[in-house]
Amino acid sequence: MNHSTLTTWLEFALDAAWQAGRITLGYFQAGVAVERKGDNTPVTQADRQAEEKLRELIGRFWPEHGMIGEEYGRSAGQSPYTWVMDPIDGTKSFISGVPLYGTLLALLENDQPLVGVAHFPALNETVYAAQGMGCFWNGRRAHVSSVHNLADAVVLCSDLNTFAPHGKAVAWQQLVAATWVQRTWGDAYGYALVATGRAEIMVDPIMSIWDCGPLKVIMEEAGGTFTDWRGQPITYGEESIATNGILLPQLLEILKNNTKPIS
Numbered sequence: 001m002n003h004s005t006l007t008t009w010l011e012f013a014l015d016a017a018w019q020a021g022r023i024t025l026g027y028f029q030a031g032v033a034v035e036r037k038g039d040n041t042p043v044t045q046a047d048r049q050a051e052e053k054l055r056e057l058i059g060r061f062w063p064e065h066g067m068i069g070e071e072y073g074r075s076a077g078q079s080p081y082t083w084v085m086d087p088i089d090g091t092k093s094f095i096s097g098v099p100l101y102g103t104l105l106a107l108l109e110n111d112q113p114l115v116g117v118a119h120f121p122a123l124n125e126t127v128y129a130a131q132g133m134g135c136f137w138n139g140r141r142a143h144v145s146s147v148h149n150l151a152d153a154v155v156l157c158s159d160l161n162t163f164a165p166h167g168k169a170v171a172w173q174q175l176v177a178a179t180w181v182q183r184t185w186g187d188a189y190g191y192a193l194v195a196t197g198r199a200e201i202m203v204d205p206i207m208s209i210w211d212c213g214p215l216k217v218i219m220e221e222a223g224g225t226f227t228d229w230r231g232q233p234i235t236y237g238e239e240s241i242a243t244n245g246i247l248l249p250q251l252l253e254i255l256k257n258n259t260k261p262i263s
Helices: 003-027 045-061 091-095 169-178 187-195 215-221 248-258
Strands: 034-036 042-044 066-069 073-075 081-089 102-109 112-120 125-130 135-137 154-157 181-183 201-204 225-227 240-243
Touching (some): 042 045, 045 081, 112 215, 125 187, 135 215
Antiparallel strands (some): 081 102, 102 112, 225 240
């Protein structure tokens, strides 16, 4: 893929994510009504309107492309390209008035990410990347940290209550014991922190395709890794970890000895 085409797609993705993010800000800390989906996760009018904006823009400029989104599912395209979107990643933070939520947008070619944008409207931060073109944070080149020892690492997760149901409680406890700082600066913002060198490890025992969309290209272009809990590179899956790359082997030693299969 030539850089000119990638640049065009990346510039579109940055603008589309910004426009969708502006919609979310109109509802943020404004007492928006919250509904619960069938899986008991929250959703708001902000989620729906932001995804509608993303779909409108993609349909206008790239009508042959497919789309996958959290709120409106999959729309088949007539090309190998698919846009994956999460209008509000971190809705629980959003409805609580916490600014660590993001608007995610990625372009995949046959399940391989070409462009990824993680925009955090309430923080005025954007982390983005295109294949072979590097990772950037608000226009500055971004890179993972150079921390070499787990004992010096900052490790992040989204929700402490998700480890036990997925057979990973012991692994998390061992990881806590092996690392320096642990925080729940999670969802997409946790991955952004790893990509920009502000943390070393982000772990999630459960993920959906729209959660993962931009993360592989962002992490790899920043010099890090985005894998499953066995260390296999993934574009999307039911679980994920991001690291600065250096610490992946040490992390996998902990995970492989302390992760139980789900019965």
